[in-house]
Amino acid sequence: MKKFLFFLLASIMISCTAQESSKYNLGFETQKDPLQLADGWIEWGKYEISIDTLAHSGNYAGKINSGESEDGFGSIAYEIPANYKGERIELKGYMKIKNVSDGFAGLLLRVDGNGSTLAFDNMQRRQITGTKDWEQYSITLNYPEDAQRIYVAGILVGKGEAWFDDFVLSIDGKDVQMLKEVEYKPSKAELDKEFIDASRIELTEPSPKQIESLELLGRVWGFLKYHHLEIAKGNYNWDFELFRFLPAYIKTTDKNESKRQLVDRITSLGKLEDCTNCEPTNESAFLKPDLEWIYQQEEDLKSALLDVYKNRSQGKHYYITKAANVGNPEFKNENSYYDMPYPDDGYRLLSLYRYWNMINYFFPYRHLMDENWNTKLAEYIPVFLNAKNELEYELAALQLIAEIQDTHANIYGDMEQLDAWKGINYPPVHVRFIENQLVVTDYYNEEFANRDGLKVGDIISEIQGKPVDEIVAEKTKYYPASNVPTRLRNLSEDILRSNNKELDITLISKDRKPRTQSVTLYPKDSLEIFRWYKKSEGSSYKILDGNIGYVNLQNIKESDVSKIKEEFKGTKGIIVDIRNYPAIFVPFSLGPYFVSQSTPFVKFTQGNIDHPGEFTFTDTLEIPNDGEAYKGKLVVLVNELTQSMAEYTTMALKAGENITVLGSTTAGADGNVSTILLPGGLRTMISGIGVYYPNGEETQRVGIVPDVEVKPTIVGIRNGKDEVLEKAIQLISEE
Structure with a gap:
């Protein structure tokens, strides 16, 4: 018994010594002032940020509670000097959530340098919601050579509660707690602060x-x-x-x-x-x-x-580099002059x-x-x-x-x-351009159904006495897009926004009789707003009537892929719905299921920082075969909501031998994005690499052109039909 107590006390002492010697308080255990956050931790946003005894290990964890706040997010963050060299940076941490909705919870990793953010991920794309017990998550990013500050954080967007504990930050697989720091030597460019407050240039009304x-x-x-x-x-x-x-x-x-x-x-x-x-x-x-x-x-x-x-x-450049592996440009040391x-x-x-x-x-x-x-x-x-x-x-x-x-x-x-220009209040309905007309397609909240007399399928012809076509013509230049359907997609999101609490609109309902009425508008946080498509709940796959498999990539999980391959073996056909943004990257996990041999599907163009303006093609990528290929027919559903990774995924599936792409032209924007910062705190992006079919055929702006074009109709919307899905079922059933 005494021997057991000796080892127990020794292990406790070793644990305490290790904690005390840690450079960074990433486990929330050091807290000199019980009324403050754990030492070194700061808060972003306006949610309730605290230290809680509901910990994964040790005594404390960080906690974020949305409470009654209308700010929209909260984050508990820790700043670490980027006095390290390496290629990849990884953040691991444990998270527990309760009743998270209308947003997401996640770890956050941000690397800053010279007034701008060089690398960033907050797990938003993983859309972690609901109630979950302690689970470890991770984020891995390229580690910028010009890094100056690293931010480790937990974040909550929307409603609910989230706990965070036991963060571990590593560079090239080595824990920063143990890594030797290197001295950072700022460049002459960084030391130049003369015009940081103003340019002192007057240039208005140029001749x-x-x-x-x-x-x-x-x-x-x-x-x-x-x-x-x-x-x-x-x-x-x-x-x-x-x-x-x-x-x-x-x-x-x-x-x-x-x-x-x-x-x-x-x-x-x-x-x-x-x-x-x-x-x-x-x-x-x-x-x-x-x-x-x-x-x-x-x-x-x-x-x-x-x-x-x-x-x-030639080689290393202060203002430009290429992302590792992908090759899209990374614009470095660009100050956004946010203040x-x-x-x-x-x-x-x-x-x-x-x-x-x-x-x-x-x-x-x-x-x-x-x-x-x-x-x-x-x-x-x-x-x-x-x-x-x-x-x-x-x-x-x-x-x-x-x-x-x-x-x-x-x-x-x-x-x-810009938000005020678009309008701070929102309609209770989701609208889309269907058959060249602005149509009510859904309600944001069920309790708003039929409120103000708006019904799914109603056509909106005028807003505040102005024809919708005129509004579109006036605003189209402010809505960047690769093609017209995608521009209308983006514009429809804002077209009924206003700083007023009501809008007068002219409606054409099923009886074809136009009428003008008021529609009530609401603050954004009082509605469950979705941009282009509702979040899909439940399983990502199921068997439809007629022995047809259906997969929705919007909520697919890594573990679903093997189950889909096994459970859909004997189906007559499979429908893969990509009228959304895939939750995970599946081209090389799901794609091989549909090819009988390794099949080329894409090649890229990349820029050359040693010769700015030059772009050359890479080698063609192939979808490998991973065993016996699926024997049935594959139908992939696309439309203007199919963008970027969704388009790339469609290209990968098109490598299959028995595939039909069905729907309408996609968003026409593919290629890993590169961030651009502009003065005044503006942030934009571009498609950073060119994406082409193996024969050199364009995808940008053109999008993925369907083999069979089917678009929703107003009659179908009014009758609650998914005409694109119905056509896919028909194509497979006819086989």
């Missing part, structure tokens, strides 16, 4: 000559940013160098003098080293750098720019320059825009500089973003001015 001059400057500024070796080394804060150069440049009215200033600035960056490994443009490149504008310049400027090009930066809600003249011009050049050099689909991107820089200079307030600036940015015609592109985040 035509100024626009021409500023267009050339924007081209030169962006070209140097991505080509010049000294800028690539991080020796210049290139944002602030713009503000230093502008005052004298904009005062110059003589074109020759302006170009001389540009030549002098290029020369002042230092003598270039001869580049011995700068490759010429790849002859097989799918997209090639556009240098025509350089050859159009006068000799001195042309010579200076071509000298930079011939001796351009400047309405950027001044210089920052607005910087916003335009930054975005235009990122698209010009690193957007894989620049050749697919309806209008020439080369004309957009001059076109948008007066739009950005004449923006009179924060809202006009945000709308200018949104309009520019829409020009690239990429559904991944938009302005994301909590943008108060």
Whole structure:
């Protein structure tokens, strides 16, 4: 007995010593002030954040309770200096949840550097809700080389309670508690803070000559940013160098003098080293750098720019890198200047320059825009500089973003001015464009059914006395999308929003008699709003009448895939519904079930940071066969809600021998996304790699074109039918 007590006490002492020696309080155990959070932990959001004795291990855990708050989220976070080197960063932690709804709970891992977020995941896509006991979860991200701060957190969005405990942060598989720290040496660019509060530039109402001059400057500024070796080394804060150069440049009215200033600035960056490994443009490149504008310049400027090009930066670059494995661009060290809600003249011009050049050099689909991107820089200079307030600036940015015609592109985040412009109150109904008309398709909350006389299937023809077609025409330029159906999808989400508490609308019901009536609007948090599709509950798969398997990828789990393969062996056919966003990545787990041999299905284009503007094809990827292929017919359901990973999944399933894609054209936005930060705290994204069929056929903007086109009808909506699913059942039954 004494021996047992000795080992017990020894183990307790060892445990306590290990806890006390931990650099970071990731288990919530150290709490000097019982009235405060555990040492080192901070709170984000306005939910009730506390330390609780309901722990996974030890004495304490972090807790988030939504309570009665209307803020929308709460997070308990811990900041760790990013004094470590490595390739991959992983966060593991235990989470327990109770009655989580209208949102999600999850771990959160964020890596920041030089004023921007470099890597981020909050498990939102996993949609963890309901009530669950303690379970370990993990997040793994690429670890940015320019990381400065790491945030470990738990997050709750929506309603409910969540507990968090026993976080472990590791880099390349090694616990940071045990890792040796490395000294961080900031670059010259990071140390430059001169214009952090204001650019001190005044540029409103530019003249035509100024626009021409500023267009050339924007081209030169962006070209140097991505080509010049000294800028690539991080020796210049290139944002602030713009503000230093502008005052004298904009005062110059003589074109020759302006170009001389540009030549002098290029020369002042230092003598270039001869580049011995700068490759010429790849002859097989799918997209090639556009240098025509350089050859159009006068000799001195042309010579200076071509000298930079011939001796351009190679390898590591301060402002740009490529994501590991995938190859999409990662825009580094781009400060969003979040504390400047309405950027001044210089920052607005910087916003335009930054975005235009990122698209010009690193957007894989620049050749697919309806209008020439080369004309957009001059076109948008007066739009950005004449923006009179924060809202006009945000709308200018949104309009520019829409020009690239990429559904991944938009302005994301909590943008108060844009939200107010769209309207803070929402209708109780979900609407979609069906047969080119705005139709009520569902209720957000069951208790609102038939309230205000609105019925599923009603057509809305006018809003506040204005025809819906006119509203669409006015607002379409502010809704980025790859194609028209997806733009209407996005616009329908906002079209009935208002800052008023009521809207007058004209309805056409089943009896075809138009009537005008008021519809009550509600704050967002009082409705169970879904954007494009309701959350699917229950099992992701089932057997339909007629021995037909049905799979909904919206709520599929990893463990479901093997069960589907086993239980659906003897079915007549399988329907895979991808009119949603898949919960998990299934191309290489579910896809092999439908091919009898390894089958090519996709290839990509990737940019080249050593040769900005060049894109080349990768090798073709194949879906492997993992055994006996499914013998029945496969029908895949798609529509404008099928986007990005959903489109990629459809391409993988199309590799099957006996497949029909049924529905309507998809969103036309595929390729891993790259985040872009703009002044004023704006955040947008682009499709970062090009996605193509093995024969080189486009998917961007075109989407996945169905083999059999079937669209919902207004009559079908009124009768509660899913006409696309019914057609799929018919196709399989006929076999």
